Amino acid sequence: MGIKGKATSLIEEFKAFAFKGNIVDMAIGIIIGAAFGKIVNSFVSDVVMPLVTALIAKCGGQDAGEGLKTLAYTTAEGITIPYGTFIGEVLNFLIVAFAVFLLMKKFLGFMQNMRKKKAEEEAAAAAAPAAPPEPTAEEKLLTEIRDLLKNK
Numbered sequence: 001m002g003i004k005g006k007a008t009s010l011i012e013e014f015k016a017f018a019f020k021g022n023i024v025d026m027a028i029g030i031i032i033g034a035a036f037g038k039i040v041n042s043f044v045s046d047v048v049m050p051l052v053t054a055l056i057a058k059c060g061g062q063d064a065g066e067g068l069k070t071l072a073y074t075t076a077e078g079i080t081i082p083y084g085t086f087i088g089e090v091l092n093f094l095i096v097a098f099a100v101f102l103l104m105k106k107f108l109g110f111m112q113n114m115r116k117k118k119a120e121e122e123a124a125a126a127a128a129p130a131a132p133p134e135p136t137a138e139e140k141l142l143t144e145i146r147d148l149l150k151n152k
Contacts (some may be wrong), residue, residue, distance in 0.1 A: 038095060044091045052087065 017023065031092070072082040 036099070037092075040092055040095050044088050048091055049084065049088050053084065060088070060111065 072080050072084060074080045
């Protein structure tokens with residue numbers, strides 16, 4: 001096989017790999033996951049963290065006007081440790097992890113129930129003997145004639 005044949009073979013193998021259903025499904029999942037991550041980031045930074053900041057400011061007497069910037073600790077040496085950012089990232093992680101857990105739990109549970117139901121239906125169909133077919137009109141007529149001849 002020449003170089004051209006090897007290159008064509010390689011391209012065909014790549015097409016078969018890249019356009020398989022699993023790869024496309026995975027790519028769609030990654031894109032949706034990235035979009036979901038942006039939603040969670042916005043939720044945490046725009047909704048949750050201002051509430052946390054206000055709560056900490058109320059308890060500690062700090063000014064809540066600066067948002068996440070107030071959630072920082074400054075040492076005597078002037079070093080600032082922005083722990084508000086860390087809290088935000090932890091909340092991001094927990095929300096995403098919980099959402100993925102629920103999704104997978106429900107999705108896998110649904111899939112398991114569907115498989116279980118299908119297996120039960122197949123088992124019931126296999127266990128029940130097939131009912132004999134309904135006799136045709138001709139067979140019914142022949143049966144009546146037989147019975148009449150038997151009674152004579």
